[in-house]
Amino acid sequence: IAHDVDPALALSIARVESGGNCGVKSRKGARGVMQVMPGTAKKHGVSTRQLGTCDGSAKAGVRELAYLLKKYKNKKLVLVAYNCGEGCIKRKRLPKETRNYIKKLR
Numbered sequence: 001i002a003h004d005v006d007p008a009l010a011l012s013i014a015r016v017e018s019g020g021n022c023g024v025k026s027r028k029g030a031r032g033v034m035q036v037m038p039g040t041a042k043k044h045g046v047s048t049r050q051l052g053t054c055d056g057s058a059k060a061g062v063r064e065l066a067y068l069l070k071k072y073k074n075k076k077l078v079l080v081a082y083n084c085g086e087g088c089i090k091r092k093r094l095p096k097e098t099r100n101y102i103k104k105l106r
Contacts (some may be wrong), residue, residue, distance in 0.1 A: 003066035009075075009105075010034075010062050013082065016104050017061075022054035032057020040064055079105055 017035035018024045025031050029038065031051045038048040041056070044063035050056030068078040072089075080088050084098040094102075 003062055005062050005065045005069065010058070010065060012105055013061065013065070014058070016101065022057060023052065025052075032061075034058055034061025034064075036060040036064060076102060 014020060014033045017030075018033045020033060022033045024033075024035070026035055030036060031038070031041075031048070033054050034057045036046075036051055036057055038051060041048065041051045041060040044060050044067075046056050046060040046063075051060060065078065065082065068081050068086075072078050072081065077089055079102050080094060080098055083101045084095060088094060088098060
């Protein structure tokens with residue numbers, strides 16, 4: 001288990017985020033199989049160029065999951081933060097996209 005992240009959780013997130021497509025880029029700029037934003041990747045030592053590879057995106061995504069799991073210790077909060085950003089956790093109402101995302105990963 002890399003970085004104390006359940007591989008099944010990481011694989012499920014990759015499936016929901018990108019359908020397993022390593023080369024996908026979102027309208028908002030998230031990249032790769034784990035759909036990680038460049039700023040988040042940089043925080044974990046992964047360059048934007050590396051983020052375009054399966055390995056780089058997986059590395060950044062798993063490291064972010066490990067960070068969020070350690071910080072929040074609650075799967076729902078981790079999924080909210082992964083999908084919508086940590087600022088989303090404080091919202092009274094989550095965006096529909098995030099609510100649907102959580103349902104897919106429970």
